Amino acid sequence: MAPVKSAAIKKSKFVIDCSAPANDKIFDVAAFEKYLHDRIKVDGRTNNLGEAVIIARADNKIIVQANIPFSKRYLKYLAKKFLKKNQVRDWLRVIASDKNTFQLRYFNIANDEEDEE
Numbered sequence: 001m002a003p004v005k006s007a008a009i010k011k012s013k014f015v016i017d018c019s020a021p022a023n024d025k026i027f028d029v030a031a032f033e034k035y036l037h038d039r040i041k042v043d044g045r046t047n048n049l050g051e052a053v054i055i056a057r058a059d060n061k062i063i064v065q066a067n068i069p070f071s072k073r074y075l076k077y078l079a080k081k082f083l084k085k086n087q088v089r090d091w092l093r094v095i096a097s098d099k100n101t102f103q104l105r106y107f108n109i110a111n112d113e114e115d116e117e
Contacts, residue, residue, distance in 0.1 A: 010068075010069055011065070011066070011067055012065070012066045012070050012072075012100070013064070013065045013066075013100060014064045014065075014066075014072055014075055014100050014102070015062070015063050015100060015101045016032075016062045016064070016075065016079060016094075016101075016102045016103075017060070017061050017097070017101060017102065017104065018062065018104050019060040020104065020105060021088070021092055023060070026091070027086075027088065027092070027104065028086075029057060029060055029062065030057070032082055033055060033062055035078070035082050036055050036062065036064070037055055039078055039081075040055075040074075052066065052068045053065070053066045053067075054066075072096075072100070076094050076096075076102060079094045079102065079104070080094055083104075090107075091107060092105065092106060092107070093107060
């Protein structure tokens with residue numbers, strides 16, 4: 001039998017920046033971190049993070065480090081679900097600011113009101 005080649009472990013690091021809404025006290029970063037701990041699935045099961053996924057908080061940023069193949073899109077999906085659950089989805093949106101970073105930003109409502117007039 002031929003030896004099994006080990007696949008290179010793809011490590012990925014994603015950052016979710018919640019600074020703007022957290023400074024305005026409409027977003028709870030600690031609750032969002034707990035939500036991610038409870039909801040992220042590894043091998044099809046929740047509460048199975050182990051060493052595969054590490055979630056940390058630094059100020060108003062959440063850092064997700066994965067030692068397994070992990071999708072950035074999955075983090076966006078979970079962030080949008082959390083916003084909807086807390087009824088702030090109408091005011092906040094999740095935007096990719098660079099390759100490994102998301103930001104929570106306010107919708108630009110002032111420009112919409114000027115266009116209506």
